[in-house]
Amino acid sequence: MAANKNARVLVVDDESDVLFAMKMLLRPEVKEVITEKNPDNLLALLGKQTFDVIFLDMNFKSALNTGNEGLYWLRQILAKDKEATVILITAYGDVELAVKSLREGAYDFIIKPWHNDKLLETLHQALQARQNKQKGAAGKAGRAASAGSLAILGQSDALQEVLYKLEKIAPTEANVLILGENGTGKELVAQALHQKSFRSGKPFVSVDVAALTDTLFESELFGFKKGAFTDAKEDRAGRFEAASGGTLFLDEIGNISLAQQAKLLTVLQNRQVVPLGSNIPVPVDIRLISATNAPLYEMASRNEYRKDLIYRINTVEITLPPLRDRHGDVEMLTRHFMQLYAQKNHKPVPDLAPATLRKLEQHKWPGNIRELQHAVERAIIMAEGNVLQPQDFTFSPMELGGMAQTAAAAFPDAPLPLSEIERETIRRTIERNNGNISKSAKELGLTRTALYRRLNKHDI
Numbered sequence: 001m002a003a004n005k006n007a008r009v010l011v012v013d014d015e016s017d018v019l020f021a022m023k024m025l026l027r028p029e030v031k032e033v034i035t036e037k038n039p040d041n042l043l044a045l046l047g048k049q050t051f052d053v054i055f056l057d058m059n060f061k062s063a064l065n066t067g068n069e070g071l072y073w074l075r076q077i078l079a080k081d082k083e084a085t086v087i088l089i090t091a092y093g094d095v096e097l098a099v100k101s102l103r104e105g106a107y108d109f110i111i112k113p114w115h116n117d118k119l120l121e122t123l124h125q126a127l128q129a130r131q132n133k134q135k136g137a138a139g140k141a142g143r144a145a146s147a148g149s150l151a152i153l154g155q156s157d158a159l160q161e162v163l164y165k166l167e168k169i170a171p172t173e174a175n176v177l178i179l180g181e182n183g184t185g186k187e188l189v190a191q192a193l194h195q196k197s198f199r200s201g202k203p204f205v206s207v208d209v210a211a212l213t214d215t216l217f218e219s220e221l222f223g224f225k226k227g228a229f230t231d232a233k234e235d236r237a238g239r240f241e242a243a244s245g246g247t248l249f250l251d252e253i254g255n256i257s258l259a260q261q262a263k264l265l266t267v268l269q270n271r272q273v274v275p276l277g278s279n280i281p282v283p284v285d286i287r288l289i290s291a292t293n294a295p296l297y298e299m300a301s302r303n304e305y306r307k308d309l310i311y312r313i314n315t316v317e318i319t320l321p322p323l324r325d326r327h328g329d330v331e332m333l334t335r336h337f338m339q340l341y342a343q344k345n346h347k348p349v350p351d352l353a354p355a356t357l358r359k360l361e362q363h364k365w366p367g368n369i370r371e372l373q374h375a376v377e378r379a380i381i382m383a384e385g386n387v388l389q390p391q392d393f394t395f396s397p398m399e400l401g402g403m404a405q406t407a408a409a410a411f412p413d414a415p416l417p418l419s420e421i422e423r424e425t426i427r428r429t430i431e432r433n434n435g436n437i438s439k440s441a442k443e444l445g446l447t448r449t450a451l452y453r454r455l456n457k458h459d460i
């Protein structure tokens with residue numbers, strides 16, 4: 001890091017506290033730190049000297065009124081020097097905008113309040129990248145995000161953007177709402193966020209809230225005291241307490257009743273839970289990650305979901321694209337799962353015929369990565385030779401839409417074995433709920449896990 005000792009850094013922010021803190025932090029790292037409170041002086045400063053890195057506030061309170069002053073100044077800086085290395089300083093609420101600003105040429109951004117070591121890491125990376133660029137090396141190398149030991153695979157732009165955002169927001173305290181269809185990897189992303197956060201040494205507690213009735217919701221999440229209800233034989237901590245210091249992942253948050261929404265909101269507002277049968281509140285120290293495949297905003301506009309709860313849980317949003325929109329990822333994921341399941345089933349890793357790949361790439365994957373995963377496992381188990389052929393991939397009726405229904409209608413009175421009836425009932429329920437597993441499970445009186453087990457059993 002010796003090269004940094006010659007570096008000159010500029011910090012532009014209209015808050016004196018930020019300037020002071022940055023100066024104290026950066027001074028030992030570089031040769032010179034210049035601070036500037038008024039962005040109007042920026043261009044004059046750049047005219048006088050060059051800076052190796054410029055930290056620029058995205059949220060000036062001042063005059064321009066464009067809604068994104070930071071972006072305006074970023075453009076001004078880059079117009080003057082297109083090689084400038086700019087790191088934006090942004091608030092939680094502006095992460096979307098900050099991600100966009102990367103496309104406009106910012107090197108990176110940090111989120112306020114920042115962690116000092118993270119900020120210094122970003123500074124050193126920026127200086128290194130600048131040096132590489134000056135030497136003519138590939139400056140962008142190493143920018144693609146990975147998700148630690150959890151393999152979130154994909155090379156599509158759509159997924160790369162998600163991974164980039166994940167890297168940025170993981171080491172913050174922001175509540176994250178993950179949106180996306182079934183099987184797009186929401187839980188995987190939640191785990192990665194935890195693993196890359198400062199809470200990673202503490203528990204990651206996952207709760208499928210859609211599976212909980214009103215009473216269970218409270219006892220499971222907030223805990224209970226002995227005697228609170230008939231079966232409460234002893235005190236039990238709720239999931240909020242169990243996740244203390246760590247991350248609480250509430251899956252299927254779109255599927256809770258208005259009464260449950262109100263209870264959750266109270267806890268998040270007060271940052272404390274009151275266990276059932278107690279009147280002593282317990283303080284809560286969790287980072288909240290929620291996920292859903294439900295259209296929360298549409299539901300809110302129909303008054304089926306509380307807007308104030310959405311605002312509590314969505315400090316930052318990550319939307320996972322469906323697999324059909326991740327161009328190039330089907331092959332990568334297929335090959336990954338081929339290796340995984342060949343190994344698991346003690347078989348040699350097969351090849352993939354070009355026609356098979358075409359078939360997989362054309363399929364719409366309504367069950368997304370989970371569906372692909374199961375399809376590959378099935379193919380590995382069933383395939384005869386050591387090249388996977390198109391016929392090794394048979395898509396289930398749910399995946400293909402109405403075909404099975406036609407078949408069932410063709411034999412209305414034929415006696416069916418019980419397992420066929422179960423299969424057909426499950427299939428129709430899922431179809432009626434447009435592939436929503438949680439809703440279907442609720443309707444069928446099963447937990448989601450039990451339903452997944454049956455989907456596997458029936459090869460749906």
Ligand SMILES: Nc1ncnc2c1ncn2[C@@H]1O[C@H](COP(=O)(O)OP(=O)(O)OP(=O)(O)O)[C@@H](O)[C@H]1O
Binds near residue numbers: 151333
């Ligand atoms: N990008 C990815 N790379 C590798 N595996 C993935 C990826 N995305 C998802 N998976 C795998 O696909 C399966 C489904 O992912 P996950 O359970 O996280 O999805 P989900 O969106 O939470 O699903 P649901 O909405 O049904 O709860 C898991 O086995 C997960 O490990």
